[in-house]
Amino acid sequence: MIKSDVQLDAKGLACPMPIVKTKKAMNDLTEGQILEVQATDKGSTTDLKAWAKSVGHQYIGTREEDNVLLHYIRKSNDDNSYEKQFEQTITNEEVINRVANSGIILDVREEAEYAFGHIEGSKSIPMGELEDRLDELNHDEEIYVICRTGTRSDFAAQKLFKKGFTKVYNVLPGIGSWNGNLSKSMK
């Protein structure tokens, strides 16, 4: 099971209905929430992907379960104008070498995003759960915070810093520009 905030049943519907319904459903989501679209129309995968791109939502991925396609889309406005504030940063390229010695990579994207591709060995704590799960982190360890574009990880890094985690870095530009392999295996 991949976690989603809202589920939409579009099973048995032919094109264009899966997209028409998805569009409507997305209106009721708040920024950052994830919609699961259940569809049986084979063409829905490429169309949803292309539609999401055209309107700026994040298409996360699709899984097939019992002949039903499960599409995951995250509502986003793709606002790149946000100015990152946390000063301790590190690049995608550097972080792999660093973490080989010590520290952890903390992935603050939603669970569904993590499920469709993450850095092997990284730890998943979605941004919204961070506050409640601080005890899973070690104050003495380097924490390399990553998300898709560097925005959520910027917030997360600030929060961690305020909570007394000093060895915190924001990884830029983030998973969205990751050149290495991404793992889909879940523990």
Next chain:
Amino acid sequence: MTIIKMTAAEVARKVIDNQPLFILDVRNHDAYVDWKIEGHNFEYLNIPYFELLDGVDNVLSKLPIDQDVLVVCAKEGSSIMVAEMIAEAGRDVFYLEGGMKSWSSYLEPIKVGDLRGGGELYQFVRLGKGCLSYMVISEGEAAIIDAVRFTDVFTNFAKQKNVDIKHVFDTHLHADHISGGRLIAEATGATYYLPQKDAEEVVFDYTAIEDALTVKIGAAQINVSALYSPGHTIGSTSFIIDGKYLLSGDILFIDSIGRPDLAGLAEDWVGDLRETLNVRYRELTEELIVLPSHFMKIDELNTDGTVAKRLGDLFAENHGLNIESEDAFRHIVTDHLPPQPNAYQQIRQVNMGKITPNYDEQTEMEIGPNRCAVR
């Protein structure tokens, strides 16, 4: 205003008669770029339906007022939705019944020419996929070569012409489309022939095509003679009909030549391909009319809609027949191959009888262009 249904047959007529048509293709951009309805005088606009959910105001000004506008999508649902919006805005508009799926399946029978003693040769043009099938008719009997999977088109045509289908041939084991040959033979009691070298893995009974095998059709005893011509596959065989027509299978096309890699053996078969084109075909009379099993571009159609050209003209004009050095030839047919046809490995399995997908699955496998050639 009104929304009107247009059938694949009507679109095919417009292609063949060189009529104008404005196509608003509402599939996603990748699907459109990969494969669309081709016509000499067609104009196109591609805007995915999901960009039109809020209305068609931005599109209306781009649609011509003085010609037919046809909205096209994959299966028809989205084209109806978009067409309804355009009609609500006060315009007459057509949509393609069954969408690109039905376009991919449509066959137009066109007479290629007369044979001895009142015989006839028909080419079945599958415009949406670029596949060409053939029926040789002489009083009472018929032979079919490279039938596509819409078997009733052939059996109905034979009924209409009052002939019994006696022989059904495939020039090779196809990789781009599902053959209808075996099913037609089963339904009519005809003999089904395949080249043995392509048929090593097939799981049904067939009659092997030997080089120079000749069958005679109908009252006029029209000759249908096999000519072993390997290269696209190891078994690829051409047929000479009535001494006038050369059915070249997927070896030689109007504006290109066959590719040798679809069974995974490009390196091995490139020599065969060159030998067939440069030696076996050179020995034939240049007056033969070449009838291939595919076309790739709409430009390859003659003005009557047929795909046919004199062998001598192809020797003069076809790039693939004019490559001097063996190295250059090898390079072209092995290094610069276009993408492989959709699901080509599965399609080969179907044609060997190893898997039996249902109708919808077959349609899905055959979506897209044929891609059997190299230029």
